[in-house]
Amino acid sequence: MSVTASEVKALRDRTGAGMMECKSALTEAGGDIEKAVEILRVKGAAKAEKLSAREATEGTVASYIHAGGKVGVLVEVDCSTDFVARSDEFLAFAREIALHIAASPETLAVSEDDVPQEAREREQRIAVEKAAAEGKPDHIREKIAEGQVRKWLDTVVLLRQTHVRTDDYEGKTIEQLRAELAAKTGENIVIRRFARFAVGE
16 A cells, blocks of 8 residues: 555654654555554554663753742653753653652652562552451452552552643653653663652651
């Protein structure tokens, strides 16, 4: 099936992928632009996975101060080259992450691996006790607790959270946005660490 240049351009404008990638995705999708977007997303995620092995020694520290000066965030986001570190897209991504953290006071850690073990164990204990108090049978309490801990991790782990500007980012998680930028830039993008300050806390 042949695809037109305008279709390729429309897909490129929407995804930021290269011309040949867009043409190939549209051909594979039989001209269906939505399907082509999905194909590019899958390929982008796979590409981002490969890139994660690359060193990320360049980057930026972005800041965000919430209106009224009551909440502030510093976040370090790294990449592989100085060229990408200075790009508008990379800097805008880092600012968006800082804004998101400012609006998400429950954020404890960047990734699941960074969550303190004692905090995880505490949540597990609370969930088991709650299930017991609700009279749930012994054999399903642990399962219920695991589900509760997963929900809690979705709330406190930055990469698992949905960006607060849900409409602008189509309900994507921070990890999905990070992976998309990694695929687009061809670099390993790492949200290294953050600090959130709130007056009176």
